[in-house]
Amino acid sequence: MTSVTVDLNGARVVCDVEPRETLADFLRDRHRLTATHLGCEHGACGACTVLVDGKATRSCLRLAVMCHGHAVQTLEGLRDDRLMEVLRRHFHECHALQCGFCTPGMLVMARDILLRLPKPGAQTVRYQLSGQICRCTGYAGIVNAIVAAGQEIGRGAAG
């Protein structure tokens, strides 16, 4: 076991982890942060996307030991984020989720897209979102929600 110190959603946590433990298991099993969903566990589905030092990353592809000294933000930590409030509302209005399994990863990635690419069009969103899989195939609603959120933020209503 190796001791790691991580800034987790703004709180300093110290705990012992096995080197083979992924950040995803660290979040879910040790800290009960179960918004982070595990679909494929090899980087294909994107459901486990979180922020490490503010950058979107797949928590199944990060080892918890490698997060020592870094800041991790999960969807739970973005509850009061203004951009996420706008995205949540548009996901609701555009019916952008069905079973909800992919939604945490979709939201984290959607926020990342809107921060990098202001007011993206549908084609840009589709390309940028291609690493997130929705097995209900609800992509149309998800893309619409992100485009609409981008438009709203672009008008200066939030963000």
Next chain:
Amino acid sequence: MKSAAFDYVVAKTVAEASAALAQDASATVIAGGQSLVPMLNLRVALPDLLVDIAGLEELKETCETAAGLRIGALTTHADIEDGNIPDLFGGLTRKAASGISYRAVRNYGTIGGSVALADPAADWPVCLMALGAQVRIAGRNGSRRQPIGDFIQGQYATSLDRDEIVLGFDIPRPDARLRWGLFKVVRKSGAFASSIAVVVECGSGGPVSVALGAAAPRPCLLPTIAKLVSAGETSEDVLRAAIAKDLTAHAPAADPYLERLHTSTVLRAVREMRSQ
């Protein structure tokens, strides 16, 4: 989908990394981990020890020199995509970076890791080969440099000794305006390419290099088509015949479908280059 157990050590210097690698035959280097961790999770890779080199400053050295661009092995695809490093190549490296996997992977995947893994279909080896890059390598016996075409020896095979790691790359400065074309065929965005070609021309009518990936155990340069493109040949029949000759010499396993696929990839990259 859970990795088998392994030990883990953080290297604080290149020498420490080399010493750790030399001691354990099944030790593996980890930097961004975006290829290695899936392999660990799938238990395709079963190292006893991971040597974490993600903190090594020597591998972050990126600077523009009179000779060209020195790029550190730990530079991420996203850093290159976002233009955080100098672009001496008319946007080619940014375009190549932006097409690798997905943003969440590009944020941590490194150019050094991509080349050191030497997947035959990876983007960087093909791109760096077309640009004539040299690989900078360090180990217990000091450092060395090698052209990327010699460094990559086959499918997932490089010239790295057990104790050696990739420090970075030196890409020569083009001595004239660079035009380039990059075309790849992927079944799904973010997947490894079924075929990928990069064409680079240094100055109008200047030397051309054509690199092709996913066609052979390692990326290859196609000299016959390169010469014709440099000479300004426009007849598609002549260009196709030249590509066929190059494929026979460098990627002979191609079946008729793959031959058409690779031919088309190279032709499209040439067209893109000529449209710039």
